[in-house]
Amino acid sequence: MSAKDTECSPDVTLAFYRRLYPFKSIFTWLNHQNPPTKLFTHREFAFTLLGDVYLRYNSFNNADDLKREVCRLNPTRFEVGPVYSARPRDKKTMRAATFTPLLRELVFDIDMTDYDEVRTCCTGKGICSRCWAFIAAAVKILDRILREDFDFKHLLWVYSGRRGIHCWISDQSALALSDDSRRAIVHYIEVIKGGKEMTKKVNVRLVHRNGSVGGLHPMLADSLSYLRTVFGELILKDQDCFEENKGWETLLELLPNKKINEKLRKQWEADLFRASDLKWQDLISEVSALGKDSAEQNLMMAALEDVVLQYTYPRIDSEVSKHRNHLLKAPFCVHPATGRVCVPIDPARVSDFDPEKVPTVGQLLRELDGVAAQNGEPHHSDWTKTSLKPYVDMLDQHVAKLMKVVREQNRAEAERQF
Amino acid sequence: MNSSKVAIKNSREKYPLRLNMYDRPPAQDVTLEEFETWAIDRLKVLSEIESSFVRNRTHDELKTVTTDQCRKYLPVDSNNAELQTREPQRKKDHVSHFILRLAFCRSEELRRRFVKAETTLFRVRYENSAPADREKFIEAHNVGGDTVDVQKDPALLKQLQKVAASAAHATLEKSYYKVPWTQVPDLVATRRVYLKGGFAYVPLSLQPNIIYQKFQQNLERALEQTAKALPRLDEDDRLVPILEHLSKGFVAGVSGEYRAGEGIDGEVTADMVDEIARKHFPMCMRSLHETLRADRHLKHAGRLQFTLFLKAMGVSVEEAIVFWRKGYGQSMTDDKFNKEYKYNIRHSYGLEGKRADYPAMNCQRIITQNGPGPGETHGCPFCHHSIDNLTSSLTSVYRITAQADLMEIQRAVKDGFYHVACTRVFEITHAERGVKKGEGLGAGESVAHPNKYVARSRELEKAAGMPSGAGDAMMVDEA
Numbered sequence: 057m058s059a060k061d062t063e064c065s066p067d068v069t070l071a072f073y074r075r076l077y078p079f080k081s082i083f084t085w086l087n088h089q090n091p092p093t094k095l096f097t098h099r100e101f102a103f104t105l106l107g108d109v110y111l112r113y114n115s116f117n118n119a120d121d122l123k124r125e126v127c128r129l130n131p132t133r134f135e136v137g138p139v140y141s142a143r144p145r146d147k148k149t150m151r152a153a154t155f156t157p158l159l160r161e162l163v164f165d166i167d168m169t170d171y172d173e174v175r176t177c178c179t180g181k182g183i184c185s186r187c188w189a190f191i192a193a194a195v196k197i198l199d200r201i202l203r204e205d206f207d208f209k210h211l212l213w214v215y216s217g218r219r220g221i222h223c224w225i226s227d228q229s230a231l232a233l234s235d236d237s238r239r240a241i242v243h244y245i246e247v248i249k250g251g252k253e254m255t256k257k258v259n260v261r262l263v264h265r266n267g268s269v270g271g272l273h274p275m276l277a278d279s280l281s282y283l284r285t286v287f288g289e290l291i292l293k294d295q296d297c298f299e300e301n302k303g304w305e306t307l308l309e310l311l312p313n314k315k316i317n318e319k320l321r322k323q324w325e326a327d328l329f330r331a332s333d334l335k336w337q338d339l340i341s342e343v344s345a346l347g348k349d350s351a352e353q354n355l356m357m358a359a360l361e362d363v364v365l366q367y368t369y370p371r372i373d374s375e376v377s378k379h380r381n382h383l384l385k386a387p388f389c390v391h392p393a394t395g396r397v398c399v400p401i402d403p404a405r406v407s408d409f410d411p412e413k414v415p416t417v418g419q420l421l422r423e424l425d426g427v428a429a430q431n432g433e434p435h436h437s438d439w440t441k442t443s444l445k446p447y448v449d450m451l452d453q454h455v456a457k458l459m460k461v462v463r464e465q466n467r468a469e470a471e472r473q474f
Numbered sequence: 475m476n477s478s479k480v481a482i483k484n485s486r487e488k489y490p491l492r493l494n495m496y497d498r499p500p501a502q503d504v505t506l507e508e509f510e511t512w513a514i515d516r517l518k519v520l521s522e523i524e525s526s527f528v529r530n531r532t533h534d535e536l537k538t539v540t541t542d543q544c545r546k547y548l549p550v551d552s553n554n555a556e557l558q559t560r561e562p563q564r565k566k567d568h569v570s571h572f573i574l575r576l577a578f579c580r581s582e583e584l585r586r587r588f589v590k591a592e593t594t595l596f597r598v599r600y601e602n603s604a605p606a607d608r609e610k611f612i613e614a615h616n617v618g619g620d621t622v623d624v625q626k627d628p629a630l631l632k633q634l635q636k637v638a639a640s641a642a643h644a645t646l647e648k649s650y651y652k653v654p655w656t657q658v659p660d661l662v663a664t665r666r667v668y669l670k671g672g673f674a675y676v677p678l679s680l681q682p683n684i685i686y687q688k689f690q691q692n693l694e695r696a697l698e699q700t701a702k703a704l705p706r707l708d709e710d711d712r713l714v715p716i717l718e719h720l721s722k723g724f725v726a727g728v729s730g731e732y733r734a735g736e737g738i739d740g741e742v743t744a745d746m747v748d749e750i751a752r753k754h755f756p757m758c759m760r761s762l763h764e765t766l767r768a769d770r771h772l773k774h775a776g777r778l779q780f781t782l783f784l785k786a787m788g789v790s791v792e793e794a795i796v797f798w799r800k801g802y803g804q805s806m807t808d809d810k811f812n813k814e815y816k817y818n819i820r821h822s823y824g825l826e827g828k829r830a831d832y833p834a835m836n837c838q839r840i841i842t843q844n845g846p847g848p849g850e851t852h853g854c855p856f857c858h859h860s861i862d863n864l865t866s867s868l869t870s871v872y873r874i875t876a877q878a879d880l881m882e883i884q885r886a887v888k889d890g891f892y893h894v895a896c897t898r899v900f901e902i903t904h905a906e907r908g909v910k911k912g913e914g915l916g917a918g919e920s921v922a923h924p925n926k927y928v929a930r931s932r933e934l935e936k937a938a939g940m941p942s943g944a945g946d947a948m949m950v951d952e953a
């Protein structure tokens with residue numbers, strides 16, 4: 057990546073907003089139809105300007121209005137909030153009780169920093185194509201739960217520009233969810249809990265009085281059967297999480313059988329840097345050697361399943377999803393540190409996604425200039441020849457499905473009135 | 475004004491059901507005196523329910539207390555009772571509920587608390603009801619969900635078996651009811667039901683949850699409507715003072731809030747914090763303080779919990795800025811500190827943003843609000859740390875070594891009585907100040923607020939006439 061690509065000077069972002077940002081698509085995505093409705097006009101937009109000035113409670117009549125203001129303020133990024141009971145820009149003139157959030161897409165945020173204790177390739181702000189496998193697994197699991205268990209159909213997955221991914225769910229039933237229901241979804245999904253003082257972060261089983269443990273809820277059992285395959289490839293092979301002393305000590309801390317732990321500790325201390333998959337096999341052999349279907353064996357099997365979950369199950373930033381009035385960065389914004397555009401991602405092909413191949417704003421503007429030079433003069437459709445096009449198409453296809461729902465509702469309503 | 479769906483033998487019977495969904499306002503006249511005394515009687519019951527939450531009573535304890543209170547102030551007998559007995563009871567129950575709605579619809583906070591207390595009251599009464607009374611209620615309000623023929627669907631059967639195996643009762647239940655999942659968010663949140671295509675499959679044993687949820691959702695909606703309609707009522711100047719009085723009584727009842735300066739006076743400077751931490755902090759704050767010292771950093775939620783605590787302890791905003799600036803040390807440039815952190819500190823003190831006077835968090839909030847995520851240290855150590863880590867801090871930081879003491883604390887933690895565990899730590903570490911087992915923070919009061927813990931601990935030191943700084947030998951010390 058050249059120095060120029062990550063450059064995000066005000067000139068660059070302004071050119072991006074003027075010539076490339078898909079305001080029209082974003083408008084219909086939020087509004088579900090062409091004539092502006094409250095879904096757009098009563099929607100909060102927040103702008104972050106250079107120097108960390110933060111402007112909340114902006115609202116607009118239509119896509120052009122939004123574009124005009126974005127180009128005037130030239131924010132480093134902007135965020136989308138809920139649809140309020142009145143226009144957010146009139147907030148100051150309203151009684152507090154009459155200004156309340158009504159509708160909002162259900163959103164999820166997964167950030168690589170929450171994976172620091174289970175990834176060995178990078179830490180903190182870093183991300184590489186290897187870490188992305190964690191995100192890919194999380195997307196597969198969440199996408200399935202949200203569609204099959206909750207029956208949501210309109211999910212938009214968006215790269216967050218650096219080290220994570222967002223999901224926006226625009227079904228009407230999702231927009232209307234109360235904060236209580238949002239909290240319930242989060243609790244249903246959330247498995248990894250506890251701070252750094254808590255080694256075992258998966259506690260999803262009922263512990264019976266005799267010390268035995270209950271089975272997994274069907275949602276978790278389904279997730280587990282997919283994550284087992286991820287675990288072998290990602291944790292045992294690629295990340296090699298249990299190779300070093302600290303890694304396998306953590307693994308043993310998660311297991312309940314003291315005898316096995318002691319035996320393996322001796323064995324592994326003598327065999328420095330024994331690969332993770334071999335260590336895992338050592339464990340499996342120990343568990344097989346326990347009496348078949350004995351209480352001890354069942355307990356260990358459950359513990360191993362919990363290990364798989366702890367290392368591969370989605371880690372979501374739960375606060376983002378719980379409240380209607382949480383703001384989230386709009387798709388297609390530019391991440392100020394990387395210069396990369398927050399593009400949509402097809403969940404079916406999330407494993408092939410490479411964050412380092414996402415177009416940067418600098419690259420896109422160069423492409424645009426190239427097109428203009430070829431044609432002799434700039435044209436407003438030039439952007440369709442840049443590498444942004446497939447991503448805007450992806451959003452438009454998503455929006456088309458949303459608009460179809462509204463059209464069909466309107467038709468049904470018209471027929472009913474006849 | 476009867477529900478038309480209910481078959482009524484006696485046409486003069488106004489209340490054929492023991493339990494009321496309160497979906498119709500009362501139409502009878504009441505005297506002003508009845509208006510006030512009935513409302514106050516109901517308020518007594520609801521206040522006791524609220525204080526049960528604050529005291530972390532178990533559901534069984536709460537049920538016993540509430541049943542007693544209801545017998546005294548607000549009895550509703552089953553249909554076995556004489557009509558002359560039960561009709562007036564049910565009228566009082568009905569009317570008093572609607573009076574309190576008027577008093578409690580005024581703010582979101584009051585509405586939330588009222589809904590919680592009323593739903594709990596309904597639940598206790600439902601649990602105490604005879605099966606016949608329950609069935610009548612379900613039928614009259616059509617709230618039980620659709621019955622599912624499980625045997626016809628082997629795939630579904632298999633999934634329901636898995637849910638059963640993951641729950642307390644390992645066997646399949648006799649019947650299942652299908653409802654949109656939003657009708658049972660609490661069962662979804664705790665994964666006690668099977669979820670598919672947006673529907674929850676609720677076993678017979680959990681069917682009451684559908685009804686409680688319905689009750690709660692109806693009440694929430696009704697209160698919002700009442701709130702909108704209320705300005706018209708303000709014109710009736712006989713009622714307004716009574717309503718004001720009622721809602722104030724509820725608010726003042728049990729709060730668990732803590733105001734700065736309570737107990738011990740005098741400003742605390744940034745330099746004093748380390749020593750006070752060592753001698754007087756409860757474990758949650760001790761843990762945050764030590765993390766700050768070790769990492770030169772605290773994540774956002776920890777910072778907020780700690781800042782508000784220090785504020786309530788008497789640290790002024792100027793001293794708080796000094797304390798945090800020193801706390802971060804070289805890990806942060808002055809520029810970054812001034813830009814990002816100073817604002818947040820001033821915000822916590824109500825000097826920026828919406829200028830709210832944020833109270834310090836009480837234990838309930840620390841425990842129930844967001845637990846710490848990976849890499850965070852805020853929250854309540856008794857609730858959010860593993861037993862092993864907890865025990866090692868008890869020994870190394872608080873010097874609690876007697877096996878019997880440790881076991882007792884661990885047992886309380888395992889049973890979920892975090893405040894009991896924390897109170898026990900206070901008693902043990904203040905035994906040399908004459909605090910006996912069971913005395914807690916004085917007169918048996920349990921720890922419900924970290925600032926009360928620290929204030930009481932400093933008070934005891936002051937009473938013992940210890941010159942500040944001389945108490946290290948006997949109090950807990952650095953490991």
Ligand SMILES: [Zn+2]
Pocket residue numbers: 175177178182183184185186187188
């Ligand atoms: Zn990496």
